[in-house]
Amino acid sequence: MLAENAPPVCAERIAGVDFLIRKMQKITSLNIVRACCVLLAFLFVALNPNAVAADKKKAVVKAPPGMAALPLELPKPAFVGTPQNIKGVKQLEKPLGRPRPPFFAPKGVKNLALGKKISGSDEEPIVGDLKMITDGDKKAADGSYVELGPFTQYIQVDLEAEKEIYAVLFWHYHKQARVYFDVVVQVSNDPEFAKSTTIYNNDHDNSAELGVGKDNHYVETSEGRLLDAKGVKGRYVRFYSGGNNASDLNHYIEVEVYGK
């Protein structure tokens, strides 16, 4: 009985196995073709001279003659991503979404504020000491910021001589995303600021009575706020603020004044 039925079963099985082998071979060949296509596409993009040139251009922004990028040392970020808790702030600058590009200033420019004397409208801060504002520590942590009283307050750096100022960089607070109000930065040769040059002002309603400002509100980050001071001459730099979106208080972690 079995012997009679055996040949057709065997032939059927062999045909089935043969079909499976051919199917597998077909699938394998298809996968090889697919892998080759991916590899070719990758090589085309990677070795394309235009793509390579564009990549190099992106990586190296050349300094104009006689200029160099400011040698900034930034603290570690304390938060990442787009802040969600800031609502109802008018003229709020959108975060760049990538690191700030280099800032070029004449060669030899350095941070003149490091270790320099700080005075201000609140010489007995609620937290910390004014000298912490130029001590080089820019960390977001508690113990690294100075907390001044509420409403409009200022701090002032004495560079000890008239200097050409090319950039000003400052951190109010960067443990969480915050917006400080009435941020005004002025340069003067007069410690009383009877005459001064304003290099930043985002007091849009003149509540600080220093003039109506047109500059943007911005979110504090570990990159700090970098201002182009365009070579303005002066010995003193004054920083105003009028509270922030979280409280009426004012804070400083560090200020830097780049010049020569």
Ligand SMILES: [Ca+2]
């Ligand atoms: Ca500091």
Ligand SMILES: [Ca+2]
């Ligand atoms: Ca205001």
